[in-house]
Amino acid sequence: MKTIGIILAGGNNKRMRELTVNRATSAMPVGGNYRSIDFVLSNMSNSHIQTVAVLTQYNARSLNEHLSSSKWWDFGRKQGGMYLFTPTITTENSDWYRGTADAMYQNIDFLKKRHEPYVIIANGDCVYKMDYNKLLDYHIEKKADITVVCKDMPSDYDVRRFGVVKMNEESRIVDFEEKPLVAQSNTVSTGIYVVRRRQLIEMLERAQEENRYDFVTDILIRYKNVKKIYGYKFTDYWSNIASVDDYYRTNMDFLKRDVRQYFFRDEPKIYSKVDDLPPAKYNTGSEVSNSLIASGCIVNSKVENSILFKKVFIGKNCVIKNSIILNDAYIGDNTHVENCIVESRGTLKANTYYCGENEIKIVSEQNERYML
Structure with missing residues (x-):
């Protein structure tokens, strides 16, 4: 060359x-x-x-x-x-x-x-x-x-x-x-x-x-x-x-x-660093439409028009809509996320509500997930 x-x-x-x-x-x-x-x-x-x-x-x-x-x-x-x-x-x-x-x-x-x-x-x-x-x-x-x-x-x-x-x-x-x-x-x-x-x-x-x-x-x-x-x-x-x-x-x-x-x-392909992760898991109660779910994710709720990056956990009775959830984020039960970008390794506590109104909301909640 x-x-x-x-x-x-x-x-x-x-x-x-x-x-x-x-x-x-x-x-x-x-x-x-x-x-x-x-x-x-x-x-x-x-x-x-x-x-x-x-x-x-x-x-x-x-x-x-x-x-x-x-x-x-x-x-x-x-x-x-x-x-x-x-x-x-x-x-x-x-x-x-x-x-x-x-x-x-x-x-x-x-x-x-x-x-x-x-x-x-x-x-x-x-x-x-x-x-x-x-x-x-x-x-x-x-x-x-x-x-x-x-x-x-x-x-x-x-x-x-x-x-x-x-x-x-x-x-x-x-x-x-x-x-x-x-x-x-x-x-x-x-x-x-x-x-x-x-x-x-x-x-x-x-x-x-x-x-x-x-x-x-x-x-x-x-x-x-x-x-x-x-x-x-x-x-x-x-x-x-x-x-x-x-x-x-x-x-x-x-x-x-x-x-x-x-x-x-389509060729040629786009390449990236590969992680050894299991396929995404959809448990009972999950409902996913028009979304991208990456490997290592666990979904228990509704996901619509959203992108979940690697190792994201979605708890029960949640609504994820028009949002981007970055790597290794944890979404607690009964949480509503709409028009948001959730930061990597963020932990959203159960029973919380996040919605971007006039602009995209960036959610960065660094709670200790193991104490929830």
Whole structure:
């Protein structure tokens, strides 16, 4: 393969509220069995990219645990492999990653020691499937300096939190604005880029000399009239987990038959770390409709339009509706949960009521379940 991969998975996102107090966004559970980072890792593996670097920083413990073995994504090779980079204190540097460009610069030795001519850079908090070989072929055909994967969003979608781009008839990007107050286009950057390795090294070194640390604002936008930057339109499913509403909507999309078919059945597959757990158990009194129930769950009540992640226990006479219950949560008897996200390892006492009214409610009850 002519490409190495860099996955940016170290950012802190305050729009995720309590959900990222103890975990990185890239470690957020998705679709019953996956973590957010599984999608980009699987895309790299399925595209036969043999060498991938994952840059982590904020709340990296659970993410590092998930990535403790590269075999799940078939990166356990003699040639290449998966490299996990966190900020490191050296004689020359004692800073945390100050931005996406700085994160790559602090690991620039990794880039310099490789021999592949191209680099694919992607975020770890997006849900999609992509053949990066087609993207690379497009990049080479256009003779581009940088290629940005773009997505046309619905006209009623709020794109102001994305990088918004404008392209001419040749697909060359003529305008790139990061998080505009007033968007002039509904075409957004998906945070996936292709660039020649040597050129990336040069741009990172120059940005560092000028105390510039962000890849989008200090490289892409700054060079948009200097370098040949092209847009590659992506038309399949893509979702960015950047807020609680986005996270909830993305998971609920997995309750749609076509989305489940696309990610669970259609080739190429999405891979994840596998736990040795028994199948979900449905006891007398359980009633499940239009829901995803992961392995290790025990259900004793009504579950409707919801997603239960691994090892969730639902007590008797409960109602779980339009909700996401994260790993290892315990729901006591006679509990009503609606329009909520219940945190991992949360314990909801019996005879309680939780309902999100005007927004999705995040429930984080760390009660001692063995004393109930």
